[in-house]
Amino acid sequence: MLEIKNLHARIGEKEILRGVNLTVPDGEIHAIMGPNGAGKSTLSYVLSGRDGYEVTEGEVIYNGQNILDLPPEDRAAAGIFLAFQYPVELPGVGNANFLRTALNAVRRKRGQEELDAVAFLKLARAAVKSLHMKEDFLKRNVNVGFSGGEKKRNEMLQMALLKPGLAILDETDSGLDIDALKIVAEGVNALRAPDFSALVITHYQRLLDHIVPDVVHVLAAGRIVRSGPKELALELEARGYAGLEAA
Amino acid sequence: MTALPTKKLEAWRYTDLRPLSGISFVAPPVGAAPALPDLGLPRLVFLNGVFNAALSSPFAFARGFAPVAEDSALPLAQINAEQAHDGATLHVPAGVDAGTVLLISHATGDVPFAFHLRHRITLGEGARLTVLEIAKGEGIYWHNPVTDITLAANAALTHIRVQEESRAAYSLATIRASVAASASYEHFTATIGGQLSRTEIHAALTGPGALAHLNAAQLLNGTQHGDFTTVVAHKAPGCASRQTVKSVLADTARGVFQGRIEVARGAQQTDGFQLSQALLLSPGAEMDTKPELEIFADDVKCSHGATVGALDEEQLFYLRSRGIPEAQARAMLIRAFLEAALEPVTQKEARTLLEAAINNWWVQP
Numbered sequence: 192m193l194e195i196k197n198l199h200a201r202i203g204e205k206e207i208l209r210g211v212n213l214t215v216p217d218g219e220i221h222a223i224m225g226p227n228g229a230g231k232s233t234l235s236y237v238l239s240g241r242d243g244y245e246v247t248e249g250e251v252i253y254n255g256q257n258i259l260d261l262p263p264e265d266r267a268a269a270g271i272f273l274a275f276q277y278p279v280e281l282p283g284v285g286n287a288n289f290l291r292t293a294l295n296a297v298r299r300k301r302g303q304e305e306l307d308a309v310a311f312l313k314l315a316r317a318a319v320k321s322l323h324m325k326e327d328f329l330k331r332n333v334n335v336g337f338s339g340g341e342k343k344r345n346e347m348l349q350m351a352l353l354k355p356g357l358a359i360l361d362e363t364d365s366g367l368d369i370d371a372l373k374i375v376a377e378g379v380n381a382l383r384a385p386d387f388s389a390l391v392i393t394h395y396q397r398l399l400d401h402i403v404p405d406v407v408h409v410l411a412a413g414r415i416v417r418s419g420p421k422e423l424a425l426e427l428e429a430r431g432y433a434g435l436e437a438a
Numbered sequence: 439m440t441a442l443p444t445k446k447l448e449a450w451r452y453t454d455l456r457p458l459s460g461i462s463f464v465a466p467p468v469g470a471a472p473a474l475p476d477l478g479l480p481r482l483v484f485l486n487g488v489f490n491a492a493l494s495s496p497f498a499f500a501r502g503f504a505p506v507a508e509d510s511a512l513p514l515a516q517i518n519a520e521q522a523h524d525g526a527t528l529h530v531p532a533g534v535d536a537g538t539v540l541l542i543s544h545a546t547g548d549v550p551f552a553f554h555l556r557h558r559i560t561l562g563e564g565a566r567l568t569v570l571e572i573a574k575g576e577g578i579y580w581h582n583p584v585t586d587i588t589l590a591a592n593a594a595l596t597h598i599r600v601q602e603e604s605r606a607a608y609s610l611a612t613i614r615a616s617v618a619a620s621a622s623y624e625h626f627t628a629t630i631g632g633q634l635s636r637t638e639i640h641a642a643l644t645g646p647g648a649l650a651h652l653n654a655a656q657l658l659n660g661t662q663h664g665d666f667t668t669v670v671a672h673k674a675p676g677c678a679s680r681q682t683v684k685s686v687l688a689d690t691a692r693g694v695f696q697g698r699i700e701v702a703r704g705a706q707q708t709d710g711f712q713l714s715q716a717l718l719l720s721p722g723a724e725m726d727t728k729p730e731l732e733i734f735a736d737d738v739k740c741s742h743g744a745t746v747g748a749l750d751e752e753q754l755f756y757l758r759s760r761g762i763p764e765a766q767a768r769a770m771l772i773r774a775f776l777e778a779a780l781e782p783v784t785q786k787e788a789r790t791l792l793e794a795a796i797n798n799w800w801v802q803p
Contacts, residue, residue, distance in 0.1 A: 264759075
């Protein structure tokens with residue numbers, strides 16, 4: 192379970208998150224919607240431990256542990272996975288090597304046995320196939336020369352292999368065509384389980400047609416200003432975000 | 439002894455040999471037998487600059503050493519000529535593939551000493567050879583080797599050097615290669631050791647279709663100074679040359695790349711390219727890059743590029759967010775940075791040796 196309590200965070204002098212309260216119980220998928228500049232990406236970076244964001248107040252408890260003092264790699268091992276809005280290109284790093292290094296680092300910290308090259312490749316090939324990706328995906332450099340859709344699929348491949356307990360999707364739908372959107376949705380839906388939860392951060396409602404959330408939250412000006420059932424997303428789509436900040 | 443070059447010479451602008459002139463080097467003591475890597479390859483071992491038959495293994499294409507006679511405009515080569523009395527002489531006859539040979543130099547002594555090896559590599563028409571050179575040592579010494587290479591038409595020499603000299607050593611290597619028509623000289627140097635080091639290569643492409651790749655990776659930290667200087671002379675039409683130099687510099691280390699491409703009148707359809715990229719891991723590190731193109735033909739393709747940068751914070755975060763610990767993530771990105779220079783090194787043993795040397799570099803203090 193993820194519990195965010197009165198979370199304040201800033202970049203430099205600029206306060207972006209101004210007291211976020213949010214609880215995501217195990218097994219649930221929550222969507223966070225909101226206008227540009229509301230703090231959606233900041234929230235995902237603060238949760239995953241990126242440098243440059245200063246938490247001034249509040250706490251984030253994941254499965255009983257305050258994660259704010261943990262470096263990003265330990266949060267990943269604890270089960271938190273951030274699907275990037277703009278996945279980073281890594282020239283000179285082969286995808287298979289990257290995936291295996293990540294998987295084994297996480298397995299090591301989780302007290303599981305590391306996978307040898309053969310066992311890893313078997314697992315990775317199966318995951319590639321189930322995401323309808325080409326076999327050569329594993330041989331290419333990480334995200335280098337990938338189309339927008341391929342990059343997002345690669346995020347889903349990493350997620351499938353790392354098996355997180357909490358997935359944070361940071362506007363993963365931005366710039367995706369409908370087929371790629373479905374792949375992302377399938378990636379998340381395939382992980383649905385009583386011990387898996389997800390925070391789906393999105394500007395638009397359309398991703399939520401494919402990943403149906405249990406709860407929709409509206410983030411505006413650094414606070415959660417409304418929460419409701421999945422129909423809230425439709426209402427936002429129809430009426431826009433105007434007026435919500437005052438709510 | 440011929441005087442050492444000074445910074446007044448354009449070719450020595452970035453590398454100051456004054457620390458060297460302040461040391462009185464003695465003749466090398468008798469070398470102690472070190473632990474040598476067993477790569478299952480024929481090898482020629484030099485201890486403190488003297489051939490050691492007991493540690494070496496037979497190589498059918500090695501010959502005896504002949505005295506040096508030369509009048510060189512290169513001060514270090516001239517000093518070498520005055521002092522050298524040993525070195526490897528390899529001769530591969532036309533049409534023969536001689537496989538791979540290891541050339542090992544190991545140096546160790548209690549007082550500063552100098553040694554000047556003179557290697558000669560000659561390949562007949564269509565002959566092939568891979569020379570894998572390893573230089574290691576302990577203590578203060580000056581290693582001043584000269585390697586003269588002559589490649590006949592269609593010959594192919596792959597020359598890979600792993601410079602892991604003592605951290606207190608001065609290592610100044612001069613390599614001169616003459617490459618005939620359709621022959622190729624594939625060179626790679628990994629500069630890891632040495633307090634002050636330089637690899638200076640002069641490659642002359644003398645026949646149509648000749649090729650020279652002069653690549654390097656410099657991994658330097660502390661107060662190390664590493665210099666990779668190349669001069670490629672395109673003397674015939676249709677020749678190609680490439681230099682890819684990658685420098686990873688930590689602490690207050692300094693890297694230098696000077697790359698000169700000379701295209702003679704009549705050397706049309708020359709294809710020359712050089713790239714110098716440096717990764718500075720700390721604010722005190724420095725990279726000096728000096729490309730020089732001297733072109734006297736009108737139908738040529740010559741270009742150069744240089745970049746200097748730090749590790750990308752976004753890439754680092756991406757790796758860490760996938761569970762990869764920070765130190766390992768940094769190592770992965772540094773290794774990735776080197777990839778383009780290492781890529782042409784395909785020989786199995788050389789690759790293994792290089793990967794090991796690079797991996798060891800990360801764990802150095």
